Amino acid sequence: MRARVRAELTEQIKASARAQLAVDGANLSMRAVARELGMVSSALYRYFASRDELLTALITDAYVDLACDLEAAESRVSRRDLLGRWRAIACGVRTWAVAHPYEYALLYGSPVPGYQAPQSTIQPASVPLRLLVALALDADAQGLAPAAGPPRLPPELRSTISELADLEGLAGLPAWVFAHVAVAWTHLFGAVSFERFGRLQGSGLDYALWFDYQADFMAGYLGLTRPGAQA
Amino acid sequence: MRARVRAELTEQIKASARAQLAVDGANLSMRAVARELGMVSSALYRYFASRDELLTALITDAYVDLACDLEAAESRVSRRDLLGRWRAIACGVRTWAVAHPYEYALLYGSPVPGYQAPQSTIQPASVPLRLLVALALDADAQGLAPAAGPPRLPPELRSTISELADLEGLAGLPAWVFAHVAVAWTHLFGAVSFERFGRLQGSGLDYALWFDYQADFMAGYLGLTRPGAQA
């Protein structure tokens, strides 16, 4: 079957392109990819119509890969263990970022000027936030309230957030819960990015320990830790 | 005075290079800069020995510029108004990032592969965190405790953090305060980066309002808001 061989080579091209990311960041070179595969550069155009299309494939794959890892890690935890689920998500993001540093930078680093991610990435890109929202829903259902009340939501924010929640089929979710979760989502990726993008270099910190501390901190303000666990 | 003209042109080169950042991100082109200035590309080498040196100058300038803005904004607030100082810093970071999006990406986005920032950036780069630490010291002196206790610091983290604090001449600062502040620092830049790097695109959120909400959220867990302000 020709299709089989084609699919295999498509994967090899993407794998080689992924490796290229380490060298050049987002401006990967078709010729370099071809060279690594022992092909002539024009042959790549049988598989990807342009450099942008290849880049898009990498981005989409990366979002999907991260999403799958997170979903798998989170689903291994008992539904009732809310803190465990949070940790699975948080550590899942970091673990993936450590394992795929250049893909992480591609997804969560500075955007490539002039590049517009296609619609198809939107769904997989939203998975981390969705998992957190589901977690917050369960916490809400269990009557777990965040340790400290969040600030009041201005009406304008509240209505935008409610609209967003409605779009996601979360009409029941209070706006402030959604906001709360979005804060943690931002915080979580902020922590991973700081580590990955070198902001902690020279600090001497053990990255994993420091991250775990931060994740627990977030769990605290999400109201997921039992009060006894706090110092 | 030849030196005067030289200094002026050096500034013009940097200004043009800064403008280039918008087009190409970190891989700015010497020839493009020269073109914009109506010079021949080799003339630039009278001013900067290499592309890397020019890039370094941009990065250093940007760190210094941000640091000055923050210091100026924070110093305009009464020393006793801790929440006001926090807001000045937080909004200062965001305002600067909005005004200088490409420089922000250069400093806080994905690192340029193969580029190593020189020692001279370390000092100005640390200003945001230093301002926060000073704020925390004052809060501590005023007896303000964070609303919710942070998680316990594992001993290994505690000792690394204490060493860091000592290096900064903050031997008196409890490790957990430093950790607390570092969390907010991470969170703050996480929020700005999410906005700047397009993670909020399509959400319909008013970026400024959403940021203010988040900043107040952080102020909450830093213990800077009066309990009455919480919902």
Added chain:
DNA sequence: TGTACATCAGTGAACGCGCGTTCACTGATGTAC
């Protein structure tokens, strides 16, 4: 089962471009006597 034909993966040359950096040079600006 065997032949004729269509598909399509991969080739190699080429186009036209931009890049960082070097180097010998011209001329203007400053300095020293």
Added chain:
DNA sequence: TGTACATCAGTGAACGCGCGTTCACTGATGTAC
């Protein structure tokens, strides 16, 4: 004040490179009768 000289900003050509993409082509793989 005027001349001789050193400094140095800017020029223009060149080196040697890499790039994305197109295009006419060769041959092998599959398909249809």
